[in-house]
Amino acid sequence: MKTLNRDIWVFGDYRNYFQNRVTLQLLARAGELAPKTGGSICAIVFGHDIGEYVSEYIAHGAEKVYVVDHPQLKQYSIEAYTGLMERLIKAHRPEILLIGATCFGKEYAPKVAKRLKTGLTADCIDLDINKDGLMIQTSPSFGGNLIAEILTPNNRPQIATVRAGTFQEISHNADAKGEVISMPIPDDLPMERVRLIRSERLPKKGRKIEDTSVVICGGRGMGSKQKFKKIFELAHLMDGEVGVTRPVVHAGWSGPNTLVGQAGRQISPKILISFGISGAIQHTAAIDDADFIIAVNKNPNATMMKLADVAVVADANQACLAIIKEIKKKIQL
Amino acid sequence: MLNLIVCIKQVPIVSELPWDSKTGTLRRELAEGMVNPSCKHALEAAIRLSDQHNGKITVFSMGPPMAEEALYEAMAMGANRGVLLTDKRMAGADTYITSLILARAIKKKCPDFDLVLCGDQTSDSETAQVGPQLAEELGIPGVTNVEKLDLSTHTLCLERQTDDFLEILEMDLPGLVTISPHYYVPRHVSLGGVQQAFDYPNVDILGTDDLELDPGLVALKHSPTKIIRVYSPATEKENIVLKGAVKRIVNELFDRFGDRIGGAMGKDLKTHDHP
Ligand SMILES: Cc1cc2nc3c(=O)[nH]c(=O)nc-3n(C[C@H](O)[C@H](O)[C@H](O)COP(=O)(O)OP(=O)(O)OC[C@H]3O[C@@H](n4cnc5c(N)ncnc54)[C@H](O)[C@@H]3O)c2cc1C
Numbered sequence: 001m002k003t004l005n006r007d008i009w010v011f012g013d014y015r016n017y018f019q020n021r022v023t024l025q026l027l028a029r030a031g032e033l034a035p036k037t038g039g040s041i042c043a044i045v046f047g048h049d050i051g052e053y054v055s056e057y058i059a060h061g062a063e064k065v066y067v068v069d070h071p072q073l074k075q076y077s078i079e080a081y082t083g084l085m086e087r088l089i090k091a092h093r094p095e096i097l098l099i100g101a102t103c104f105g106k107e108y109a110p111k112v113a114k115r116l117k118t119g120l121t122a123d124c125i126d127l128d129i130n131k132d133g134l135m136i137q138t139s140p141s142f143g144g145n146l147i148a149e150i151l152t153p154n155n156r157p158q159i160a161t162v163r164a165g166t167f168q169e170i171s172h173n174a175d176a177k178g179e180v181i182s183m184p185i186p187d188d189l190p191m192e193r194v195r196l197i198r199s200e201r202l203p204k205k206g207r208k209i210e211d212t213s214v215v216i217c218g219g220r221g222m223g224s225k226q227k228f229k230k231i232f233e234l235a236h237l238m239d240g241e242v243g244v245t246r247p248v249v250h251a252g253w254s255g256p257n258t259l260v261g262q263a264g265r266q267i268s269p270k271i272l273i274s275f276g277i278s279g280a281i282q283h284t285a286a287i288d289d290a291d292f293i294i295a296v297n298k299n300p301n302a303t304m305m306k307l308a309d310v311a312v313v314a315d316a317n318q319a320c321l322a323i324i325k326e327i328k329k330k331i332q333l
Numbered sequence: 334m335l336n337l338i339v340c341i342k343q344v345p346i347v348s349e350l351p352w353d354s355k356t357g358t359l360r361r362e363l364a365e366g367m368v369n370p371s372c373k374h375a376l377e378a379a380i381r382l383s384d385q386h387n388g389k390i391t392v393f394s395m396g397p398p399m400a401e402e403a404l405y406e407a408m409a410m411g412a413n414r415g416v417l418l419t420d421k422r423m424a425g426a427d428t429y430i431t432s433l434i435l436a437r438a439i440k441k442k443c444p445d446f447d448l449v450l451c452g453d454q455t456s457d458s459e460t461a462q463v464g465p466q467l468a469e470e471l472g473i474p475g476v477t478n479v480e481k482l483d484l485s486t487h488t489l490c491l492e493r494q495t496d497d498f499l500e501i502l503e504m505d506l507p508g509l510v511t512i513s514p515h516y517y518v519p520r521h522v523s524l525g526g527v528q529q530a531f532d533y534p535n536v537d538i539l540g541t542d543d544l545e546l547d548p549g550l551v552a553l554k555h556s557p558t559k560i561i562r563v564y565s566p567a568t569e570k571e572n573i574v575l576k577g578a579v580k581r582i583v584n585e586l587f588d589r590f591g592d593r594i595g596g597a598m599g600k601d602l603k604t605h606d607h608p
Contacts, residue, residue, distance in 0.1 A: 009585075064408050079474065100602060103495035107477040108429065110462040110534030113470035119429060122460035141563065149562040193474035193508070198501040202494065214595045238598050241526070261460060270597035281565075291594055293570075294586070310590065313576035322583040330602045332593075 001116065001156045006039030006133075007298065010062070011085070011099045011108070014045070014053040015076055022100030024169035026162060027061040029127055031099060031170065036129035040064055044088065046081055048074040052286045058178035061170055065178055066092075071183040075196050076104055078111070083189050086115045094157050095276055096135055098127070101161040109161045119152035120159045123262055125166060134158070140262055140281045142264070148280060157234040165266030165289070208260070213270040214240025215290070217260060218244060219283075220247040221276020221297060221316045228253040230320045237327055243267060245283050261286045273323070276316035279303030298321070335388030335484075337379045338449045339412065340435055340467070342370035343396050343403040344457040362429035368403045371452030373410075373519040375512040379450050379477055379521070380411040382484060389413045391443045395423060404536050409526040410519065413535070416442050422542035425553030432466035434552075439471065442537065444556050448489065448529040449509040475509040476502055480516050 008030040013023050015110045023043070030041045043055055043062040047069065054065050068084055089097065089112075099109040101123050108227035113120035121137035125147070135152050135158045141148035152158040170209035209215060216238065218231035228248070235242045244253070260267055261283040275296045277283065284307060286295070295308035296319045306312040312319055343366040368376075379390050392407040394400050395418040404415030418438050426434065439446065449471070454461040461477065468475025476491050483490040491502045493511065504510075541550055560573065575582045587594065595602030 106461050108464040111469050114466040136458050146563050148560050150558050151561050152557050155557040193505040196502045197503055202499055202501050227509055309570055311574045314579050318579045322579050326583050
């Protein structure tokens with residue numbers, strides 16, 4: 001497919017608006033890329049009674065918003081949404097489409113890319129435009145410590161998914177102006193072959209690791225489940241949250257909801273203390289936004305130690321215990 | 334009779350594999366393989382459905398020749414036959430081309446299927462894209478991250494958790510699901526069982542020519558996405574290194590950075606002097 005313009009489209013994924021601001025974050029990044037492509041920043045919104053999201057997207061940088069508002073679209077529906085996006089893209093032929101890597105986005109993007117016979121890169125940690133005007137899709141790769149830059153040179157649009165927390169939203173500007181382009185629902189959308197019977201919101205978890213200013217991360221180097229309890233003790237003492245690496249989840253020392261990394265949570269604490277973690281890219285891609293990192297590892301050459309503001313060469317357990325003692329002492333004063 | 338297909342992938346046991354700097358792809362031939370964990374859950378789900386509804390299971394895998402082992406492991410678990418798609422020209426396929434090749438093979442070897450089951454993602458790349466793209470390529474509905482399924486006549490009832498919602502869905506058949514590794518814990522197979530499966534070879538091996546793909550198709554060349562550069566991440570932090578006796582290090586840590594630590598905790602820590 002040849003493009004008609006250099007526009008950057010962002011899929012408006014509003015279902016968990018208050019928990020997940022990935023659409024706003026993508027609009028912000030699109031705003032940084034648009035001057036390099038020379039196109040407009042567009043949001044695409046499907047649903048019913050969605051005016052408030054349309055205004056939010058304009059206030060966060062969308063210059064145009066394509067809207068299909070119809071009772072039939074009240075619930076997120078994978079087949080209708082795929083068909084709508086396919087038609088819209090074939091009609092308007094943008095250069096780039098960005099989709100948040102929510103559960104829905106991860107199901108949606110591959111289908112849209114396949115329908116349009118184009119490429120897709122999952123879970124990008126950065127996006128940029130190269131000198132030929134192509135989007136560089138940077139994504140962790142090869143199961144280890146490597147990062148790959150990926151292009152979709154010949155097919156359009158260039159599509160990427162991005163996890164929440166990768167980019168920063170711009171602040172809300174109520175005076176921003178944007179063009180709203182409303183479209184009717186096509187009358188020949190195929191019958192839904194997947195039907196939602198029931199949907200209920202799962203109970204909210206407590207304070208989230210994404211929002212805390214202190215995160216204590218523990219890795220395989222803590223040694224055992226018993227010893228790992230010190231990580232929880234320190235986090236509790238500092239009124240922070242616990243983050244872990246994948247081997248820790250696999251060993252059952254902590255639950256999957258504490259996983260920090262590409263496959264888990266993205267964090268941006270004021271302080272991160274990391275114990276016994278080697279620093280694989282799948283983990284460190286999620287801690288970029290930590291203001292200050294203290295890493296403890298017996299191996300001074302571990303990648304995590306190089307990424308730290310302060311690298312403490314020591315046994316992870318002994319150091320954790322000593323820090324607990326020190327803080328207890330200082331709080332009592 | 335219920336006609337089930339399971340797509341499985343052999344993945345490296347270790348996550349850190351050498352890669353070929355010329356092509357930018359993994360040198361998988363160097364790794365010992367195992368069946369991707371969530372693919373095993375998909376197979377377990379298929380076996381339970383098959384037991385309830387008198388079904389048969391065909392397992393497909395695309396990969397290097399040694400991926401045949403994965404098919405025998407699947408048969409030891411309870412699959413009836415296997416199809417291995419292997420060809421140098423398939424190497425370096427992105428998810429677009431992988432799903433295209435799998436779809437061709439399914440249409441050729443097992444066109445009358447009722448349900449395709451895939452793992453929700455692989456442990457070595459985690460894109461989670463092949464399942465949904467395969468559904469598109471086959472022109473059938475697909476649902477990802479399914480935790481439980483229940484079959485009655487010609488609709489499938491599905492339960493899943495997605496973006497903080499619990500959803501119950503109904504899907505027409507034929508269709509495709511990707512299975513999350515929670516509910517369908519795979520049955521154990523003994524080494525002896527795998528050995529036995531090898532004694533009754535029931536695996537078809539197909540290359541690109543057998544699939545009537547475009548004769549010029551070379552996965553690396555025709556994949557829409559191209560890897561242009563691979564590198565390891567760098568950093569530009571001051572990187573102060575503290576070493577020595579633990580107690581001394583921790584004292585130094587709080588002397589120099591107590592403000593920062595306390596600031597993040599919302600408490601004043603630095604007022605204390607060490608004797
Ligand atoms: C597709 C994919 C996605 C992934 N997603 C994630 C993800 O989201 N999050 C994640 O965390 N991982 C993820 N991983 C796994 C990741 O690649 C690493 O394997 C993992 O992060 C390593 O965890 P670790 O640092 O705890 O363990 P290791 O790599 O084993 O490191 C342990 C460290 O502890 C140190 N150590 C050992 N003993 C001591 C001691 N007594 N005192 C002090 N230090 C000690 C060692 O020197 C070493 O540096 C993913 C992998 C893949 C392939």
